[in-house]
Amino acid sequence: MLVVTDSAADFAPEQLEGLKIHVVPLYVIFGETTYRSGVDISHENFYLRLRGGEMPRTSQPSVGEFVSVYRELAKQDPEILSIHLSSALSGTLSAARTAAAMVPEARVTFFDTGGVSVIVGWCAEMAAKAVQAGWSLERILQLLNRIRDKMFGIFMLPTLKYIVAGGRVGHLKGLVGSLMNIKPIMAFDLKAGTIIELGKEFSLRRAILAQADYIAKRFSPGSPLRIQIAHSQNLEGVTILTERLKSLFKCHFLPPATIGPVLGAHGGEGIVGVGVAPMEIFEDLA
Known part of the structure; x- marks a missing residue:
């Protein structure tokens, strides 16, 4: 089983050591230029630009990006657990669901964390640890529900x-x-x-x-x-x-x-x- 999340998840670098978590980036937009959060623009550069007076916007990943991720990961393992920021705050999870329907070779299970930042980070981190420990999907989802509760x-x-x-x-x-x-x-x-x-x-x-x-x-x-x-x-x-x-x-x-x-x-x-x-x-x- 493989774990996917999005860049609304915030982690300390130490949390990710030894863990396999695939992160689909959301977009940050300054003026007419779009950046993939955490890929094309670092946290340091982002806040530097804020201090310079620039006003950013954000945007969710496209369906096509999720299709590419799920299709590539399904070659390694068709069982995918996709963990995302609140569907009430962003259309990211909706885009991921639409994409999964277009990749029949992948069996994608979704989890809506209900939040952002370290809430998403903890869910992705613990799911990845549980996968390493050999837990079943059902047991992992029980853990994620308990964290959310x-x-x-x-x-x-x-x-x-x-x-x-x-x-x-x-x-x-x-x-x-x-x-x-x-x-x-x-x-x-x-x-x-x-x-x-x-x-x-x-x-x-x-x-x-x-x-x-x-x-x-x-x-x-x-x-x-x-x-x-x-x-x-x-x-x-x-x-x-x-x-x-x-x-x-x-x-x-x-x-x-x-x-x-x-x-x-x-x-x-x-x-x-x-x-x-x-x-x-x-x-x-x-």
Whole structure:
């Protein structure tokens, strides 16, 4: 069995060591030029261009790209598990399904993670580890469903500039676009596949620390948790949140992940977010 995902998944490089995960890139568009996220444009270059004042757009992979990937992979193994960002936020999964119907030699099973960033990353990572361990497809899907049921993904936006420019204000219930100085605290509703507003702060530091408070409402103090912080060029924010989480939980930290252009295009530089789930979910593949 082979694992496919898309570049809405964010990983730390260490997570991918020894794992076979095939990533189909989404597009990042600056002006009239289109780049494959993570292929034609690096994370560093992407954020450099943001600092230069350029406003990016994103686009999903084409059906043809998925056809090419599935057709090529089916030569190695017809059994493919394709894991993607929320179908409520992007047409990527729909394109993948259309493509699979055009490649009869591939038996593609799909999983909608309901989120983006490290949520997609964890699902792809654990699926690849389970494949290595010889798990059946049914057992892997049970694990992925458990991750989606128990995982909590939360992040703060340092500015509304990019999300307003991209026309995504509809996801920010209760926020007024003119209040550009607020720092929204957002979470993923992984069952609905949508983004919800949890609160707002006017201080960047407070918005970062508040995420730990919301996590503490979901998980008991001292709980053993698997945790990965993701950021867009905000290592200071990573340190602030790490120290706060250490004081509240028994933390198993993964190395921080850099948020890629897919989410960065909508949130800009300075985002700090975190994915959290009970450690017990992952014990069989530790």
